[in-house]
Amino acid sequence: xxxxxxxxxxxxxxxxxxxxNEGTWFECDKVRFRGGLPEKIGGWTQDNGPLESTLTPPTGxxxxxxxxxxxxxxxxxxxxxxxxxxxxxxIQESTDGNLFDITPLRATFTSTATDNCFTxxxxxxxxxxxxxxxxxxxxxxxxxxxxxxLGGNITAGILNAEHQVTYVDSDNFTITVSxxxxxxxxxxxxxxxxxxxxxxxxxxGNAAYTTAAGWGAGGWSGVTTGFTSTGWxxxxxxxxxxxxxxxxxxxxxxxxxxxxxxxxxxxxLCQSSGTYSRAQILSSANTNIATSxxxxxxxxxxxxxxxxxxxxxxHVSDSSRFVIAFGCNDYFDNTLNPLLVRWSDQxxxxxWTPAITNQAGSFTLSAxxxxxAIKPQRQEILVFTDAAVxxxxxxxxxxxxxxxxVGANISMAGPNAVTxxxxxxxxxxxxxxxxxxxxxxxxxxxxxxxVFNNINKNQHYQIFATTNEGFDExxxxxxxxxxNTVDRYVVFNYLERVWYYGxxxxxxxxxxxxxxxxxxxxxxxxxxVLYNHEDGVDADGSxxxxxxxSADFNLQDGYQFQYGxxxxxxxxxxxxxxxxxxxxxxxTPRQYPGSAYGTPVSGDVVSANNYSATRQYTVQQFTIQxxxxxxxxxxxxxxxxxxxxxxxxxxxxxxxxxxDGRR
Numbered sequence: 001x002x003x004x005x006x007x008x009x010x011x012x013x014x015x016x017x018x019x020x021n022e023g024t025w026f027e028c029d030k031v032r033f034r035g036g037l038p039e040k041i042g043g044w045t046q047d048n049g050p051l052e053s054t055l056t057p058p059t060g061x062x063x064x065x066x067x068x069x070x071x072x073x074x075x076x077x078x079x080x081x082x083x084x085x086x087x088x089x090x091i092q093e094s095t096d097g098n099l100f101d102i103t104p105l106r107a108t109f110t111s112t113a114t115d116n117c118f119t120x121x122x123x124x125x126x127x128x129x130x131x132x133x134x135x136x137x138x139x140x141x142x143x144x145x146x147x148x149x150l151g152g153n154i155t156a157g158i159l160n161a162e163h164q165v166t167y168v169d170s171d172n173f174t175i176t177v178s179x180x181x182x183x184x185x186x187x188x189x190x191x192x193x194x195x196x197x198x199x200x201x202x203x204x205g206n207a208a209y210t211t212a213a214g215w216g217a218g219g220w221s222g223v224t225t226g227f228t229s230t231g232w233x234x235x236x237x238x239x240x241x242x243x244x245x246x247x248x249x250x251x252x253x254x255x256x257x258x259x260x261x262x263x264x265x266x267x268x269l270c271q272s273s274g275t276y277s278r279a280q281i282l283s284s285a286n287t288n289i290a291t292s293x294x295x296x297x298x299x300x301x302x303x304x305x306x307x308x309x310x311x312x313x314x315h316v317s318d319s320s321r322f323v324i325a326f327g328c329n330d331y332f333d334n335t336l337n338p339l340l341v342r343w344s345d346q347x348x349x350x351x352w353t354p355a356i357t358n359q360a361g362s363f364t365l366s367a368x369x370x371x372x373a374i375k376p377q378r379q380e381i382l383v384f385t386d387a388a389v390x391x392x393x394x395x396x397x398x399x400x401x402x403x404x405x406v407g408a409n410i411s412m413a414g415p416n417a418v419t420x421x422x423x424x425x426x427x428x429x430x431x432x433x434x435x436x437x438x439x440x441x442x443x444x445x446x447x448x449x450x451v452f453n454n455i456n457k458n459q460h461y462q463i464f465a466t467t468n469e470g471f472d473e474x475x476x477x478x479x480x481x482x483x484n485t486v487d488r489y490v491v492f493n494y495l496e497r498v499w500y501y502g503x504x505x506x507x508x509x510x511x512x513x514x515x516x517x518x519x520x521x522x523x524x525x526x527x528x529v530l531y532n533h534e535d536g537v538d539a540d541g542s543x544x545x546x547x548x549x550s551a552d553f554n555l556q557d558g559y560q561f562q563y564g565x566x567x568x569x570x571x572x573x574x575x576x577x578x579x580x581x582x583x584x585x586x587x588t589p590r591q592y593p594g595s596a597y598g599t600p601v602s603g604d605v606v607s608a609n610n611y612s613a614t615r616q617y618t619v620q621q622f623t624i625q626x627x628x629x630x631x632x633x634x635x636x637x638x639x640x641x642x643x644x645x646x647x648x649x650x651x652x653x654x655x656x657x658x659x660d661g662r663r
Contacts, residue, residue, distance in 0.1 A: 003568070005654045006637050008550055010036035011498025013446035019634065021551035024446075026636070029502040030546035032471055033493055039649040040546040040641060041502075042534035044520070049097015055141070055162040060527025062099055063087045063141075065207045067416065067464070068247035069510035069519060074254045074270050079514060082256055083521070084247025085528055086205045087139060089258060091268070091276055092530070094515060100276040104266050106202045107135060114196035118147065119189040120154050120181035127154070127181070130190065131198060132171045140165040141201040142175070148193040152184030159192060205245020205260065207526065208484050209458055244461055246415055248313045252349060257323065259314040261415070262336065265325070267301060267349070282307055282349065303350040310336040313374055313415065315381065320394050322359070322401075323349045326383065327371040330362070338370035339385065341392070343401060359400045365390060367405060372412040378423050382436060384412040389440055407440030416464035416508075419474060426474045426492065428463055433492070443492070447499050451490050454481045462486055466509035468518060470534065472496070477506050485523070509533075537577055537647040547640035548650075552590060554634055555657060563660035564630040569619045570651030571639070578645025585639050585653070586616040589632025631660055 010033045013024040031038050047061070057063045064085025071081050079094035088103045109131050119128040129142075136142065143162045149155040154177065163175035249258040256268040258279060268279035280288050280301040288298050312327030323344040329336050331353065345351035345358035354360045365371065368385030375382045381392040389407035394400070411429035412418070418427035425436040426443065431452050433443035445451070456479040463478045463486075472495035477486045490501045507528070509520040517532040531540070538544055555562035564587065573581040617626050639650055 002556070003654045003656050004555065005652055007652045010496055011446065012500045014450040015446050015448055018552040022553045024551050025548055026551040028500050028548040030544060031500060031548045032473065032491065033496060033498050033500060034471065036496065037650055038548045040647055043536040043538045043544060044531045044533045044540055045535045046540050047097055047530040047532055049092070049099060051099045053101050053162065055164065057527040059525030060523065061529045062090055063527055065523050065526070066508050066521035066528045068249055069508045069521065070249045071510055071512040071514050072251050073514055081519065082249045082258070084249060084258065086207045086245035089247065089279065102268055102276055102279050103201045104279045104281060105199050107200045109134065109198040111194050111196065114198050115194045116190045116192050117196060118150060118159060118192040120150055120185040122181060122183045122186040125177050125180045126174050127177055128172055128174050130172050134171065134173060134200065136165045136168055136173050136200060137203055138165055138168055139204045143199045145197045146193065146195040150181070150185040150191045151188040152182040153179040154181050154185045206242055208244050209461060210242045246461065248315070250314060250316045252316050252323065257314050257316060259311050261312050262310060264309050265307065265311060265314055269296065269300070304353050306331045306353045308342060308352070309334060312338065312371060315374055315376065317381070317394065318376065321347045326374055337364065339365045339368065341365065341383070359397055361400050363401065363403055365403065367408065373415045373418050375418045375420050375425055377420055377425060382425055384418065386412060389436065410434060410440060414461040414463045417476065419465035419467050421467045421469065421474070421494070424494065427465060428476050445499055447490055447501055450501065455479065456481055456483060459484060464508060467511045469511055475509065537575060538644055543642050543644045545640070545642040547638060549638040550636050552634040552636055555632065561631060561633060561660040562657045564628055564655045564657050566656040567617070567626040567628050568654045569623055569626060570653045571619050572649050572651070573621050573647060574649060575647035576645055578643065580620065581646040581648065582618055582620045582643060583639055583641045583646065583648050584616050585619055585637070586614055587628065587630045588614040588636045589630050590634045591632060628655065
């Protein structure tokens, strides 16, 4: 009796029917290919280092949904990670996992503006704060100091802390404190004293793209666009779109330049471990007085008057050290030009006004309506608009930077939808994938229908690309059609030229050689969680479900019914942490192409014991052969694991068949 090897082409293909894809894999989740054969992906563990903050998020590891990660090592050897969320910006030290809040401040109010600004209500933990012109919106953060208690449960220690704004009404806003006010507090209201300092962090952004609708849209604080919001009760036109908060960040030496899309440039000064101060705005008006621990003067953050005050992306060129603003306001103009590129003088982030004595300058791109993304490559920077790709190269004086269009009539899905490995760049467009290796090429994808026919196009800015160099992979994460959060991924293995996909909720990923594992962020209750990936074999302590299913394939010639009675598995469990790892294999027969799986064959009744129904079997570490019962003309094969500590790699199993009639 003949043996039929279950050998399939590497990669997953879904652009046609299951039978026309015979010889390929058709469905999968949390599986990758190495050497042409499928295996379960690596696991992940949560980073549980402490949050150095007086205000702990109600859920998650840190405040907000993280969309930006950046890793570097300081001159003192500290391994730092920058995390930009829609609510805050953090620095993490890898030595102990501490997260430090370095979110910039936008305004500080002192006496007399803050005198006796707190009002309490008996039996409530909600405190109303009255500060004229505070400029806050719902979800913003403010830190008070110098206040005295209200006389009852609301003590000075409760007020003098960081708080999140919960409601905004003109010159008033509310915060929720950790104690319930009593009659004494209410009687002492308004209160708090005359030495109160209120330090407001920059306005928060959106976690996802939202569409405003009607009166007061966007919450009581109105609609937020960039750093501007309508006031309380102001009408917003139906259908107004509000983009999410996206950060760009890059090193200037061991210091960090950062920028929230649509906002100004900030500079964070690297300091000794554990003494991190907030990032400061780069502006001619910045009069910040440096502390002795920072060791710099206030002029450190001061620039000339033409430094961009609005910018979509900030970058620093590697070899020549220009600070470059993509999509920014022009000289002495406050209007953002989404196609304008400006750069500072070489080695000088403070000088932006062009002169014969410096190399500051600007250039306006002509193709498209907006710069969507940039990606540095070897000896060039790729600049992506919504219609073209430019190569930006350093020329030296007098032109400084040159721009050459290298691709036209292309699209870019979002600011983070591009990644680079070696001298190759890969990105997702609105309806296809692309590659750049000196010229722009369309990247054929056998999963095109699966991805682009089931994607939420309103959430394209959530799409992000990343590398997983250890496995020669490019990953794209995106929102499926019915989801407003990232829940799927698609992978291109550029070494083996194959594709596969799966489900996973992540918001950012950084494949860094400076840490032991790739780091990624997810979300819990709207706030962030930090993970170490390719770490172990489980999903943060829980069993990971991983599977792959073949397309339909013919048993022998596909004409005569075949009866399969024995399987010779070819599975190994290298890397498993369980002493008894196992996988399930299953077969689902079909009578005719297009017929439903598991339908009766020649009068058979489908039941749990019927050999015409789906049959599942367990393969363990030392399983040599399995007795099976399947009957049909075509079948699918599936391998799946869902137990703790199991890692598996599939070889080429086979099944033994015998002819079983034609009806």
